[in-house]
Amino acid sequence: MGVRSxxxxxxxNGEAAGFLFSIELKSVNARGLELRLxxxxxxxxxxxxxxxxxxxxxxxxxxxxxxxxxxxNGSADExxxxxxxxxxxxxxxxxxxxxxxxxxxxxxxxxxxxxxILGSAEPAGLDDVTRDALGNALTEALDAAIxxxxxxxxxxxxxxxxxxxxxLDEMKxxxxxxxxxxxxxxxxxxxxxxxxxSELLEQVEAxxxxxxxxxxxxxxxxxxxxxxxxxxxxxxxxxRALLAEGGAIGRxxxxxxxxxxxxxxxLCAKAQDRRLTEAGLALKAAIDRFREQAQNIx
Numbered sequence: 001m002g003v004r005s006x007x008x009x010x011x012x013n014g015e016a017a018g019f020l021f022s023i024e025l026k027s028v029n030a031r032g033l034e035l036r037l038x039x040x041x042x043x044x045x046x047x048x049x050x051x052x053x054x055x056x057x058x059x060x061x062x063x064x065x066x067x068x069x070x071x072x073n074g075s076a077d078e079x080x081x082x083x084x085x086x087x088x089x090x091x092x093x094x095x096x097x098x099x100x101x102x103x104x105x106x107x108x109x110x111x112x113x114x115x116x117i118l119g120s121a122e123p124a125g126l127d128d129v130t131r132d133a134l135g136n137a138l139t140e141a142l143d144a145a146i147x148x149x150x151x152x153x154x155x156x157x158x159x160x161x162x163x164x165x166x167x168l169d170e171m172k173x174x175x176x177x178x179x180x181x182x183x184x185x186x187x188x189x190x191x192x193x194x195x196x197x198s199e200l201l202e203q204v205e206a207x208x209x210x211x212x213x214x215x216x217x218x219x220x221x222x223x224x225x226x227x228x229x230x231x232x233x234x235x236x237x238x239x240r241a242l243l244a245e246g247g248a249i250g251r252x253x254x255x256x257x258x259x260x261x262x263x264x265x266x267l268c269a270k271a272q273d274r275r276l277t278e279a280g281l282a283l284k285a286a287i288d289r290f291r292e293q294a295q296n297i298x
Contacts, residue, residue, distance in 0.1 A: 001246040004298040005156035006030065006061035010148030015072055016137030017130045022068045023141050025149045027061040029296055034062040040069050042126050046135055050142060057146050059248045060298045061153075067138070087117055153298065160293050161243050164253075167290040168236050168243075171260070174282045175232045178267060181275035182225050225270050228263045232283070235260045239290075250297035257291035 006029045013022045021043075035054055039047050054063060094106030111117065126134065239256050242249045264287055268280035 002154050003157035003161040003243060003246050003249065004150065004153040005160055005296050006153065006250070006298050007156060007296065008149045008152035010145045010152055012141040012145040012148065014137055014141045017126075017133040018072050019134055020070050020072050021138060021141065023138070023145045024066045024068075025063060025145045026066075027058075027063045027149060027153065030060060030062040033058055033060055035065065036062065037065040037067075039065075039067045042131070043067055043069055043134070043138060045131070046138060049135075049139070053139070053142060054146065057150065058298075060250060063149075082112075083117055087111060090114065090117075157297065160296055164243060164290055164293050165240070167286050167293070168239055170286045171232065171236050171283060171290070174279045174286065175229055175236065178225065178232075178276055178279035178283070179229050181273055181279055182229065184273075184275070225267050225276065228267045228270070232260060232263045232267075235263070248298050250294060253294035253297055254291060257287055257294050260287045261291070 006027060008025075008027050010025045011022060013020075015021070033055065035051055037047055037050060039050070050065065054065070090111050091106070094111070097103050098105060235256050239253060239260075242252055242256070261284065264280055264283040268277060268284065271277040271280055
């Protein structure tokens with residue numbers, strides 16, 4: 001199935017029932033699937049069917065669909081019309097202010113460019129045979145365009161997957177460095193615990209052994225990062241499995257990136273050693289880049 005990006009472009013052209021047509025599909029990132037169709041008359045009658053077809057093949061992204069349609073014989077498909085009443089009204093208004101200081105004379109081309117002056121009459125409707133022939137040809141072209149879009153998204157997704165695999169390698173390396181740093185810091189941690197125990201014994205003459213044990217355990221937990229490192233390893237392995245699986249994995253990868261970032265934040269907060277802090281910050285940087293890429297995945 002492969003990893004697919006949410007960005008891509010595809011086009012399909014054709015001719016049928018006396019029409020020439022071109023279908024363009026362009027998709028960009030989105031949280032869900034958003035379809036934006038531009039279908040001229042009389043093809044706008046096919047919009048509902050097109051939406052169903054697109055939803056069957058795509059799961060995420062904002063997808064712009066544009067259809068250009070014209071008569072194959074070169075005749076205009078629409079007749080330009082002029083709203084003479086509105087144009088006459090604007091001319092009278094312009095004439096009323098013609099003598100006003102600082103007001104330039106109105107030009108006809110400027111007035112005709114204003115909204116509502118020029119329009120177009122809708123083309124005549126199609127008979128059933130022509131409509132069916134055109135609809136079938138457009139559907140075939142739409143399917144071809146969707147195939148092209150999916151292939152474009154797959155190619156970009158493959159490139160993204162390689163980048164993300166490299167980032168996972170980087171995370172793994174820094175996780176191992178963090179584990180080594182944490183292991184090397186054990187003697188210093190034991191010393192701090194012993195110093196804390198001595199402080200507590202000096203403060204209280206008859207210290208409850210249970211209280212002392214509780215304080216030492218709390219201090220050890222606050223500075224032990226082994227659980228965070230182990231969870232990071234698990235998340236990295238899960239992300240690798242998703243990239244190998246492919247398909248609509250973008251949301252899952254984004255969730256994993258959030259979880260990895262949480263563990264890296266905790267590791268940095270607990271770090272009492274320069275090497276551990278360095279590893280934690282490097283992990284956060286790699287995770288941020290990983291999440292940016294994950295948000296491009298379908």
